[in-house]
Amino acid sequence: MSDFAVNTRRLRLRQWKDADRAPFAALNADPRVMEFFPSVRSRETSDTxxxxxxxxxxxxxxxxxxxxxxxxxxxxxxxxxxxxxxALPCMPCVEIGWRLAAEQWGQGYASEAARCALALGFDHYGLEEIVSFTALVNRRSRAVMERIGMVNANEDFEHPALPVGHHLRRHCLYRITPPGANPA
Incomplete structure (x- = not known):
């Protein structure tokens, strides 16, 4: 499955290439992209x-x-x-996430690719639920969650990786089940 690839109308979700490493590191070093993370990431961390x-x-x-x-x-x-x-309060779980270069924001790419990832999770991998979470103040990611059909679970929590008092520590949790599923 190392040649994994699936297309949406405008995008391809695929296996990584070595050529992706430099632009991924640049994305992770961009303070705009990493605004709702504790810090930007180094090239070494990105490559890992x-x-x-x-x-x-x-x-x-x-x-x-x-x-x-x-x-x-x-x-x-x-x-x-x-x-x-x-270890998070919603465990065990599978999370959907995204991180796109700031220059690509506002074009609907995150929602388009996330809908594809949800379909893969439910249809190909047989997942019964997918969650997403972010800092309460991250309105952009919360908007994507809502656009792709996720529902705020009203189960806010303190993220254990962040110190008490950190402005990003409080997180919200969103959930989604496969179309037609009966959530418990």
Whole structure:
């Protein structure tokens, strides 16, 4: 499955390439993109993340897929599914997430790619629920969650990776189940 790729109307979600490493590191070093994270990320941290994503996808699992614009082949970030690495109140769970270059915002790419990732999660991987969470103040990501049909679970929590008093510590949780499913 190392050649994984799926297309939407305008985008391709695919396995990562070594050529994605530099633009991904630049995206992770951009304070606009990382506004709702504790800090920007180094090239080394970005490369380590890519290595993990590639290995999981190659093994046939889901992960954060590289996203490119079909028309140009331009890498613009990631959208994908993952199991959170930290113990969170919503565990066990599978999370949908996205991170796109700031220059790509406002074009509907995050919602388009996230809808595709949800469909893969439900139809291909047989997931019964997918969650997403972000800092309460992250209105842009919350808007994407709502556009793709996720519902605020009203289960706000303190993110354990952030210190008490940190302005990003309070997180909201959104959930979605497959179309036609009866949530408990």
């Amino acid at each position: 993340a890519v290595d993990g994503y590639m290995a999981t996808i190659a093994a046939g699992g889901f992960s954060n897929w590289a996203v490119e614009v079909l028309e140009t082949g331009t890498f613009i970030g990631f959208v994908g599914l993952s199991v959170p690495q930290r």
